Amino acid sequence: MSSTYHTRMGDGRRIEMTKEELKKDIEAGASEAAKKIKVPDLTDNEKGHLLEIFTAPERVVSVSPEDLIVMSTDVGPDTIHMNYSEFGGVGVPVHTVTANMIAERVVGHDCVMNTFRAGNFKGTSVSIIQVQQDIENLVKNSIAPSLYVGMPNFGAYYKPDGPFDNVGDLISKGKVEEGLKIYEDIIPACKHDISWVAEMTAQVGVDGINIDTAAAGGDGEFLASLQATEEIKEKTEMSVLLNMANHFVLGMHGGIKYDGQTLGNMMPHQQVKVAEKAGVDIFGPVVNTNTKKSVAWNVARAVTAIKECSRVANIPIHPNLGMGVCGAPMVEIPPIDAVSRAAKALVEIGRADGI
Amino acid sequence: MHGIRTAGDLVMRMQMKGMRLNKAKEYVAQKLGTDVFTLSDEYAMKEIREELGIGTINSVPGQPKGLKAKAKIAEVLDIKIPCVDMLR
Structure with missing residues (x-):
């Protein structure tokens, strides 16, 4: 009887797999990325190294000191005081400055980072004075670079929260042309909110803006994020981090273009090039986790995609490694055995500059 | 890289200016007068950070903190830090 190794499914459940089963899943995951994301497959050596990572007996694995990376985090400090549902927060009753x-x-975070409740730029824009006050106190009391984070979040622009009719509802009723027109109208509104919040935070000395979960609302939201980046770089000296929501850009519209390229269905290695063109300083690619597959399968697929993204990039890439992305299980408290294996693989094979 | 325990905050600052990981580490090491391997060494970095006045993780009375440490970081790394410029 062959020995087995503790590992997990993409939904976090603990399972046991033999070395042969792990090897088969690693090959299948890498092959899936090569086929669907259209990138080169991993080499036999890289697949062998992944197998070593997944058969290591330690609960937590790590990289050598020379390979250590930085973490830009996803509003990591604010998870200390914020709520679970929006931020995975733990609800400790402290202020954002104390949390940071x-x-x-x-x-020992490599940067400090805060956001406003709900985290979207549209919502933040009406509470900007509070945000500026928090940032003023934060930059006075911290040493690490400071980032303000928000989400473009097209969903916040639909009625009843926003002024626009719901595009999805219109299209599902057969009002396609009307829906697409409204979708196009949201782009400048979203771009304006991102740029304006960035400028207001720059006024009080923040080092950079993190445009998070970009393109969650599709190709129009991605365009708004790229156009906002151009404007921010033109008007301020702040750094721009652009983090994606999916590994492919949803073609909600289908005809949205940036720099002559169709944004719908763009994959990470293509997204990073338009991000560079817009002026982004750090790009955060994503590969979504398949909960019905093993963590080994998911990590193999993620690093195959991220490796190509890193190869073509001229700017640092910080893959988003969290609940349900880049090989981490889709579970409320991501198990450290799975997350540390995904992180090690992203650094050693995916050549990530940070996470 | 463990932030101000080592040199993680400094490498992060250079990445935020578009430098990839290895280039950012080499830049920081050169400016600190050390090597890349030392950047992740808590023991060595505490002494380097104290000597340069760029802030340490321990709350030592009299040691630069917050804006004061960042003003020194701007000088050492030869970069602009927005909140430091505002103070000046």
Whole structure:
């Protein structure tokens, strides 16, 4: 009887797999990325190294000191005080500045980062004075670079939260032309909110803006994020981090283009090139986790896509490694055995500059 | 890289200016007068950070913190830090 190794499914459940089963899933995951994301497959050596990572007996694995990377995190400090549903937060009753000082001085975060409740730029734009006040206090009391994070979040522009009719509802009723026109009208509104919030935070000395979960609302939201980046780089000296929501850009519209290229269905290695063109300083690619496959399958697929993204990139890439992305299981408290294996693979095979 | 425990915040600053990981590490190491391997060494980096006045993780009375440490980081790394410019 062959020995087995503890690992997990993409939904976080603990399972046992033999070395042969792990090898088969690694090959299948890499092959899936090569076929669907249209990137080169992993080499036999890289697949062998992945197998070593997944058969390592330690609960937590790591990289050598020379390969250590930085973490830009996803509003990591604010998870100390925020709620679970929006931020995976733990609800400790402290202020955002205190939370960031704890993250910097106790946890050792490489940057400090805060956001406003709900985290979308449209919502933040009406509370900007509070945001500026928080950032002023944060930059006075922290040493690490500071980032303000928000989400473009097209969904916030639909009635009843916003002024626009729901594009999905219109299209599902057969009003396709009307829906597409409204979708196009949201782009400048979203771009304006991102740019305006960025400028307001720059006024109080923040180092950079993190445009997070870009393109969650499709190709129009991606265009708004890229156009906002251009404007931010033109009007301010702040850095721009652009983090994606999916590994492919949803073609909600289908005809949206940037720099002559259709944005719908773009994959990470293509997304990073338009991000560079817009002026992005750090790009965060994503590969979504398949909960019905093993973590080994998911990590193999993720690193195959990220490796090609890193190869073509001229700017740092920080793959989004969290609940349900880049090989981490889609579960409320991501198990550290699975997350550390995904992180090691992203650094050693995916050549990530950060996470 | 563990932030201000080592040199993670400094490498992050250079990445935010578009430098990829290895180039950012080499740039920081050169500016600190050390090597890339030392950047992740808590023991060595505490001494380097104290000597340069760029802030350490321990709350030592009199040691630069917050804006004061960042003003020194801007000088050492030869970069602009927006909130430091505003202070000046």
